[in-house]
Every structure is written in C-alpha cells, then in structure tokens.
Amino acid sequence: MRVPVGRRARPTRCQRADAFTLIELLVVIGILAAKSALAGVPSLDELAGEWQDAASVRSLPALAGGAGAAQCARDVLAINNVSFPPLTMSFDSGALLINSKKTKLERTRWFPYQVARAGSAGSLGVETYVRMPYEKPGLLFHILLTNRADELQSFELKIHLNATTSRYQRWGWGVPREKSTDRFSAVANADGRTLSLKDSRGELANCFGFARKPDQLLAQKGGGLAVWQLKLPAHGSATVDYVLAFGEKDADVALLAGKWAGHFDDVFAQVKTDWQKRFDAMFTPGNRYFSGHLPTLVTRDEQLRKVYYVSAVSLLSVCRTTFPLAPRVYVSNAPECNGIMEYFWDMREFATTVALLDPVMLKQYLRGWLAKDIYKGYAQEFLTGTLEGPWYSANDFSVFILLNAYLNVTDDRAFLGETINGQTVAERMTAIATNWKRLVKPGRTLADYGEAPNLLECVPTYIHEVPSFNAANVWMMRRVAAIDEAQGNSAAAAELRAEADRLLPAVLALYEPGQGVWDSLHRDGTRVQMRHVFDFATIGLTIKDDLTPQTRSEMVAFVERELLTDHWMRAQSLSDPAADKSDRPDHGPMGAFSSWPAETLLVLCEFGEYGKALDFIHRIAAVTEEGPFSQSRELMGKTPDAPVRIATRGMQTYNASNGSSFMEAVICGFFGYQPDFLKPKLTLSSARRGFEGSLLNIHQGGHQWNIHINGDAQHLKSAD
Secondary structure (H helix, E strand, O other), rough: OOOOOOOOOOOOOOHHHOOHHHHHHHHHHHHHOOOHHHHOOOOHHHHHHOOEEEOOOOOOOOOOOOEEEEEOOOOOOOEEEEEEEEEEEEOOOEEEEOEEEEEEEEEEEOOOEEEEEEEEEEEEEEEEEEEEEOOOEEEEEEEEEEEOOOOEEEEEEEEEEEOEEEEEOOOOHHHHHHHHOOOOOOOEOOOOEEEEEOOOOOOOOEEEEEOOOOOEEEEEOOEEEEEEEEOOOOOOOOEEEEEEEEEEHHEEEEHHHHHHOOOOOHHHHHHHHHHHHHHHHOOOOOOHHHOOOOOOOOOOOHHOOOHHHHHHHHHOOEEOOOOOOOOOOOOOOOOHHHHOOOOOOOOOHHHHHHHOOHEEEEEEEEEEEHOOOOOOOOOOOOOOOOOOOOOOOOOHHHHHHHHHHHHHHHOOOHHOOOOOEEEEEEHHHHHHHHHHHEOOOOOOOOOOOOOHHHOHHHHHHOOOEOOHHHHHHHHHHHHHHHHHHHOOOOOHHHHHHHHHHHHHHHOOOOEEEOOOOEEEEEOOOEEEEEEEEHHHHHHHHHHHHHOOOHHHHHHHHHHHHHEEEOOOOOOOOOOOOOOHHHOOOOOOOOOEHHHHHHHHHHHHHHOOOOOHHHHHHHHHHHHHHHHOOOEEEEEOOOOOOOOEEEOHHHOOOOEEHHHHHHHHHHHHHHHHHHHOOOOOOOOOOOOOOOOEEEEEEEEEEEEEEEEEEOOOOOEEOOOO
C-alpha cells in the first residue's frame, strides 16, 4: 500500500469559468464564501514534525485518539504506554527482528494521527507507521521493507506479539499496569491470520490480526510470534500489515481484528480522515463534535500560523470521548502518566480557548468542581468523578479564571444565579476571591501558600508569601467587585475594592527595584529573591496597571536577559539562588512547562511589547519540528543556543493540555480578544501589532466577529 504521509492535494482549479451558468457561478461563490474560514485551516500533514535522529530524541513520539493513547518504544516497531481507560497494557506490543536480530532504530517522526520510524538491518531498510483507530481501542501497524542492495535478498521477519491488559477504575497520577504476563494465555486461531490472548478470569481479551498471512503463527506464554520468509528483488519493497484489537470478549475482539486486517488499507486511511474531520470541526461554526468552535487564523506569517495550529492539535491529542462521566474530556497528560484527569491549573492556561471551543463542557466541569469542593484536590479524574491529589495553591485562581472566561465568552449571566451546594455561582466567586484571608498567618498581611509541593513543587524557595498568587487575589477581588457593581450591589463592590487596595501595597513591596524580579517572604521573615517566570507571568496578567512603566520595563529586561533562549525559555534563571536545587525541565532552569512561554507572550502583549512577542513566537516555532507542544521542553545545555527537546525526565508527558495555551496567547494577546460580559461591546486595543492576519468567526455572547490586523490598525467586523 502507499503510505499516505504527504501533503494533501490541492483542489482542482476551474479552468473555464465562462462555462458556468450564472446560477451555477452564484452557487460556487456561495460555497466558497461559506468555506473561506475553513480554507485557512491546514492539513494535518502540514503540522507534522520532521524526521528526527532517534539517538537525540528524549521522549519518543506518542499516539492519541478519542479513546486513549500510546507511545513508541525505543524500537522500530513496538508500542508501549498503551491505555484505553479503564484498560491499560503492560510492557510493549512486540519487537521486530530480521534474521533473529533486532532492527536498529535510526529516525522517528511525529504526525498528529500516526507515529513513523525508520531503521535498517544491513542493506535492508525498514519503515513503520502505526496508527490508532480514532475512537476504538486498537493499534494498526504498517511495515515497509526495502531492499537497498543490487541483488536479491532472502530473509526471515519475526514479530513478537504481546498484549497483556488490565482494568483499573482508580488510577491517580501514575498509570497502573500489571507486572506479569502470566494471567494471559495465547491461541493461534485456525484461520492462521489471528492470534487471540485471553486472561484467566475471562474478563479481558485481545487479538492480533494479519492482512498478510504469516508463514508461521505461534502461541507462546503470554503472547505469540509471527514469522514470514521473504524475498525481495534488488531495490524492491514489500509490506506487512497487522492490527491489535483490545476488549473484553474474545469473540468480539477476534471479529474486530479480522475486520480491520481484512480491510487494512481502508481502516488505516480512515484514521487520518477521522483526525482531519475532527480537527476541521474545531474551527467550524455549528460543527457536530464540539459545542463551540475556535477562530480560524489566516496569516502569511508561517511561524505564527504553525504555532497556533500545532497548539490546536496539542489540545485535540488529549481530547477523550469514551469516558463514562462526560462526552468530552481534555485530559491534562498522556500517555506516560495521568491519562484520566483534568487539572484545574492546566485548564486555566487555555481558559478562553476552551470557553470558545466547548462552552457546554466547560460549564459541566465547573458545576462539578464547585460541587465537589476545590480545596480537596488539584484535579478531577473522569472514571469515577473523584478529586485527586493534594490541594494546590493555584486552585482558587485557576477555577476563578475558568468561571470568568466562561462568563465572558458566553455571556451566560444566568449562570451567576445558579445554586450549587447552597451557594449561587456569584456567591462562590466572591468566596473564591476572598479565600486568601484564611491563609494569612497572625500578624501578617499576605496569604501564605504553603510549601513547595503546593506551589512549583521542585523549587524549594518558592514558598509561603509569594507575590504571584497574592497579586491574583487583588485581581479576583476587583473582578468580583465589578460584577457586584453591575448587579447593583455597590456596597459589596466598594468593600472588595477597599480590600484589594489594602493588599496591593504589600504585594508591590516584594519587588526588587532595578532587577525586574520579585521576592517571596518566608515565615521567618526572610525575603528570598525569586528569579522565576511565574512571577513575571502572573503579576503581569493580574496587576499590570499598578506597575510603573519602569517596573514593567525592568521585568521584560529580566526575562529577555535571563530566561529566553534561541528557541524556547527556561522557567527559572540560572542565577536564581535555588537554581541548582530545582532541576526539573518544567519549572526549573533547564526548560519550561509549555504554558510558561505562552504566558510570557501574553504578558509581552499586555505590556505593549508586540515586537518582542512576535520575535519570541517566531523562535518558538522551531520546536514544532519535533512534535506537538508537550508538557514541557528541556534545554540540552546552558547556553542560549542549546538544542530543545520534548522532555521526559521528571515524569514529563508527550501529550499535554497545557500545550494549547499558545492558542490563548495568539487569540487574547496578539489579536487582543479579551471579551467582558459586563461591557456592551467587544473592543480591541489600538496598539500597533507589527504583523498581518485575521481571526475569523470568533464568537462572544452569541455573536460572530472577524478580527483583522494589518500591522498599523485593528478592525473588528461582525460575521453574523
């Protein structure tokens, strides 16, 4: 079969417009106008990564679909970290051997809908492409073998067949997996094309199916072996295709595996089609998959465009449609860890984006979280609905941002009056905005947010009275005051504003003049300098108007001088007093959580530094040559030009929802979409952006808008 990995073909142009009747021409014009927004959406092949040297890759490419996730093993064929919640697979799916020797893995490439690998065995070239049926628990394997020699080659191809699965209702952060294959027995079926694996309790069953019948199909303890004796003429090629279906009943998975293997080319191609349909739907008003849609970005700035749409792919990679408690769940991490949870903190990183794409689901999440008590965990898992983990210091700020974004985008004012556990949503927003008072130690002014596990986890000095969340408290109280004022409760609004005004000086006092950084105040009264992006980002997004122009300038200079690199950034300066004790690629000095560069872009835009923001996003675009925006990227050295890799060290994951925060930066920062349900009209800032582009079909409160930027001016036009 021909592996469909190239560019999507361009539509055929009309060569003779004069052949159309007037009616036909009007119909064509109407169709083109209706599809003009979607025409800006790239094909998934345009967003794929480039071939990577496997030896330099830290985290191998991952697969994703509506039902689960998986990842390449460090092998030319095997897949591991497979999970289709509540099912998980132990070990890997089985290695490929040529003449009983393992094939050397040389290159890898990520596509949104498949993983590609290449290797060699002597003069024999091996390429493999693995896909996951979009909403079915299974894997599809395509192997392309090429004889690079000038003479006939005869060889034996073996594939080990492993598929030990388990069912777990309780996961937590780690993905639970069996430690042994002893519970599974294998049977090579009489058709010679399928091998079934069943557990001893009769609860689970899996089945391999082969489009090209093996010369031998052997059952072994806990798995099996498929063998082919092949001959390839000089420079000739051959393919071997097979599938793996996961499930509960032996007959069902055998039937499914046989169906997939019997129509392999069609099933394999359908995966790409399903992915593209779902991706296109993300940008289509009134689509059948999501309750809202994202704006289409049209621009000649290819780097800006690439970052925006790869960010969208990153979100689609964690969208799950098979959980029992919600029709769509955007899990925070996959496939190495987590896989079933939404973190409040992670989702707030793309709050406006999720409110645009899926407002119905966001409202469902918020109702559930407010009902469960957001102080009893940091995330919800969607197999049982329970909250998981310890309390995070970010919970108040995160849930408040999500509530505010939902209201601003949807204009659903009735939600404020909805009662959940005896409190209206408006009352709960007030409670969240003032919860900081419970955290103030006797005789102190600022809220104390606890120890490192409650904050940045790996930074031991970022503790206690931190400026970031205390600045967020000022912003939250002011926002609730504005809502109270709009509802006619002027007394409550005045009280909240006064409280914010009393807290603000204590926050501002933590600034280090001339350095652009902030201090944390420890319980013993010690001020500890924090040279970290988190203060820059959070303070810049909450109390920017309370900062002097000089302070803003110094903060930007610090980020440029100590955090930004040629293609990414470090979360923590190498000059931070705790840098040598904070070595994790997401929050330490050797890399950054994907939301940190995105939030940095937002703050640069908020400060009016559009030129610096544009330069930074252009530099960031280079990392997409490896793959999507993952949980974090690691700097492979301390110099600004250090290579950047998707991180795995420190339990980082290949797919992560926070990767979609770059859409937030483009929508809210570069294009200035910052809706406010308290204002009668959507407005944009008048600052010069320095680029040209349009956001088409962005919606707010039931109205559609197009935002056009030509470098010197911004235009907001109705698209209703």
